[in-house]
Amino acid sequence: MPTRTLTTGTSTQAGSRFETAAFTPLPGRLVVVFVTSAAQPLIGESITPTATSQQGEFFTLVATLKHPSAELTLTCFRALPTNAIGSGTLTFDFGGRGQRWCAWVVYEYDGVDPNGATVISDVTPVPVTAGNRLDTGLALDDKLCVAAIALDRLGGGLAPGVGSIEIDDVPIQAPFAAGELGTLERAADAGLPSVQWTWGADADAVAIAFALNPAPTPPDRVEVGPDERLIRRYEPILFLHPDEKFAPVDAKRYLEHCRLWSAFEKLWGGTGPRDIPRYWGQSPTNKEWPRIPNAQAGQLSGMANEPGTFLGDPQFDLLHYDFCLEMGGWRDETGVHESNVDVDTNNRYADGAEVARRYNDDADLGASKYWYHAEVFTEDRLTALLSTVKRPDLQSVFRDMALVDPVLLCYYLFFPHHDQHGPLQECTDSPRDQLVGSCGGDWACISLLLRRPDVGLDHVPYYIGLTGEQFGLNSDDDIWTGGPYGAHHFDDDDRINLNVYQWKPDLPNTTAGHPRIHVAPGSHSLSITAGNRLGAAFPSHAEPLHCGEFDSPSLMPGPDTPSAWETLAVVVAKILALGGIGFGAGVAEVASALMGPFPNPELGTPRPTQYPAAGTGLTIKPEGLDVPDEGPKVAWRSQNGLTLNNRRYDFIVDRAVQAWWPSDPDPYYPDDPIPRFRWGPPVEFDPLSRRAGMRFPDFWKMFFLGIADGQANKSFP
Structure with missing residues (x-):
């Protein structure tokens, strides 16, 4: 019954x-x-x-x-x-x-x-x-x-x-x-x-x-070695919000269900038309409509020995192109879906609702939920990677810690969609503000720097890093009152921040040694504490202004408004002048001159982000772990050697054979381009690259830059 x-x-x-x-x-x-x-x-x-x-x-x-x-x-x-x-x-x-x-x-x-x-x-x-x-x-x-x-x-x-x-x-x-x-x-x-x-x-x-069909019996897991044992030892516990529509999924199965679109990233001498749809897809130099993707869903392969177009093929190693993965099509500000790219279509935002429907209806996608990827960085590899960063001197930061057998352990969480609104409560009724930073494909990361207390002893955590909004050092109010930030660093594209904390007996909270992480709905910002928190999702120089309206180039004045252009020239001169006003303030002044007063962090009310308490939404946890306040729960499904439909799926990162990960930078040529894919569709009217799919960041680099930031600003005791 x-x-x-x-x-x-x-x-x-x-x-x-x-x-x-x-x-x-x-x-x-x-x-x-x-x-x-x-x-x-x-x-x-x-x-x-x-x-x-x-x-x-x-x-x-x-x-x-x-x-x-x-x-x-x-x-x-x-x-x-x-x-x-x-x-x-x-x-x-x-x-x-x-x-x-x-x-x-x-x-x-x-x-x-x-x-x-x-x-x-x-x-x-x-x-x-x-x-x-x-x-x-x-x-x-x-x-x-x-x-x-x-x-x-x-x-x-x-x-x-x-x-x-x-x-x-x-x-x-x-x-x-x-x-x-x-x-x-x-x-x-x-x-x-x-x-x-x-x-x-x-x-x-x-x-x-x-x-x-009854609940399946979990497969027997075969330990593959010390790396997997270490990964399982500190496997995180995630507390999702009751309103969360997505869970972390297997990124490989995601890309296999995506279409692939090329888009110009740069032209010689400046920024190219990456957010102009007529330059997307096959033969971007011709202008025929509708635009055709470079590969249809089901035609991509992440490993060389599997059917489909291999992502490691040299055709994807092109300097001036982005290659974007698209699963659910696009939508406009009112939510109307668009599956194609044509002369009269609206391709401004990725359609997260359609992606959610597919993960609900498609058996293969549904089975890929509750999955993380993990990567282990040894001391030798870290030393080589840190040598590619010229300023600050991260090699010295790492060396001066004098850690015994250090290991960086990164848990990568891939959410199929990211929702990001603007920072001010006054803008909650603005559709553009609600979608100002939303995109397809959302990477989050939990990083642990481990060390041995002494030779022969087990590894223990020393630092922990979490992606998400940046917080104040002493209280969340510091973000909005001019107080100091905690140790943090944004990625190279200013799309995602990583906060760094020293691991202490009471920070973060743990269950049997597993860190307890609270996940904000939609944005998937990670926090070590629950509750409503004030944070900054955007760098101070790139905050959306005028309730997201300033994110569109159409709002800039035309040739028939010379007085506005004169004002713009004056403010740009201030920005460029030594000792002039900052970029964010300069943009605000330009926008005020062109459009009148608008909310900004100085004039508006900051909008807090909800981090759910344990048990209020779904808990994702290590298999067999008893979490007393878990509520509805599911165990992680990540495993190695899973074979489905003649394809292999692993949760431990192997950049040599898994083509969707960027390769390590060459220590001798660190500035050479590394092929990187965007994990969501290209979108139009996106001059700041806020709503196009994000690239996979160098989380190892962000983590050590965050440590360097904390040491320089005395964020750590």
């Missing part, structure tokens, strides 16, 4: 929209919905309804069946919320087509496959005309079968067949019309007959039956 019946109901009032009572599904449990209706003669039509949740949860169509001769339809939906959501209703919308009546049941199942795309299988729809018996033929030895039947009249004695157990029998009696909705279960038993019903009076009927 279902773990819980969430709600059942009927409506005998004719209409095209019907709403259930409120219910509260639990995270990690499958929600199954059956809904049936009869169309009004001559006016309505039996069509597949949509199911919209008041809680914002996706409800995916499992199957729908219209009777071939009667105006009778039965539809099944499913949802599998990963986070806790509040109470809400479910609305069935028949698109304005009138229905004489409607009935529904909503069930919840526990202990099933946590991947929504594979939790239901063996879907079997069956119609019957003018009969009193329906046999679906579905009988499985090892899976629970669930089924529903709808009749176009009261059947009189509707009963499940032998071996099946009735869940509900819902009669419907409307003016001049009637019907019946029944549900049952059949246990996993080889000796039981198939799923079937009988009833008394002849009736037209439709049924949908399917199997529920």
Whole structure:
């Protein structure tokens, strides 16, 4: 039987929209919905309804069946919320087509496959005309079968067949019309007959039956050596927000489901038209529409011995090009989706909602969730890498620590989409401000510098680094009141920051030695503490202004506004002059001159970021670890040597064979370009490269620059 019946109901009032009572599904449990209706003669039509949740949860169509001769339809939906959501209703919308009546049941199942795309299988729809018996033929030895039947009249004695157990029998009696909705279960038993019903009076009927797949048994993990043992020893615990739509996923399976677009990165002598769609895709020198991607989804390969276009091919080693991965297409400011690039399409923002839908519906993508990548940097490799950074002298920073057998351990978290709003509360109603830093493909990192207390002893943490908003040194208010920052450093593209802390007995909080990390919703900023925190997502010289409007070149004045250009020239001169105003202040002055007053950090109210408390949303944790305040939880699925569809998947980074990682810089030629891919689509009107997919940063470099920053500013005791 279902773990819980969430709600059942009927409506005998004719209409095209019907709403259930409120219910509260639990995270990690499958929600199954059956809904049936009869169309009004001559006016309505039996069509597949949509199911919209008041809680914002996706409800995916499992199957729908219209009777071939009667105006009778039965539809099944499913949802599998990963986070806790509040109470809400479910609305069935028949698109304005009138229905004489409607009935529904909503069930919840526990202990099933946590991947929504594979939790239901063996879907079997069956119609019957003018009969009193329906046999679906579905009988499985090892899976629970669930089924529903709808009749176009009261059947009189509707009963499940032998071996099946009735869940509900819902009669419907409307003016001049009637019907019946029944549900049952059949246990996993080889000796039981198939799923079937009988009833008394002849009736037209439709049924949908399917199997529920149980939670899979975790594969036995074979330790591959000291690196994996060290990685597992400090595997992080993540606390996600209840509103979080994404979890960390396997980056390789992501790229295999993406299209690839080329875009000019630079032209000789300056910045090129990377954010102009006519220069995207195949043959960027011609201007034919629509633009065609360089590779379609399913055609990319991250390893040389696998089918598809290999990302390590020399064709991708081009100095003036970006190569961008695109999964879910684009959207405009109102959320309207766009899947192509044409002369009249709007390609301004990556469409995160479409990406979320694919991870919910696609079995391969769903199975790639709850995955991190990890990389171990030895002392020799770190010494070589740090030698490529000329200023500051990171080799001296590293050498002066005098650590015994130091190791840098990096956990890379890849989220398929990144949402980033502007910094001020006054701008919350601005669509552009809400999307000002949003992009496809989002890398986060947890870095641990380990050392041995003495020769022969186990490694222990010395420093920890977390990507996310930069925080004040003494309090979060320091960010907005001019106080000192904590130790940190942004990447070379000013897209992502990394904060560095000395590891102490009470910092960060741990469970059995595993660091507990709180993840902000959408932006995936990482924090060692929960609560509402004030931080800076953008460097001080690159903060979005005028509620994100200044991010568009269309807002700059044209030739018919010479006075504005004169003001611009004066301010630019100030910026360039020694001792002149800073870049951020200069941009603010330009914007004020061109557009009037606007909110900025000095004039607006800072907008805090929510870092969820443990147990309020999904907890991702090491397998077998007991986290007392975990709430809904799932174990990390990262493993080595996983083979699917003749492709191999590993969570430990090997830059020599995994072509999606950038190669290490050459110590003798550190300024030579390294091929790097952008992990989201190119977008238009993006002069600051804020919304194009981000490149994979040099997290090792950011980490040691953060340590150097902390030492220089006395952020560490």
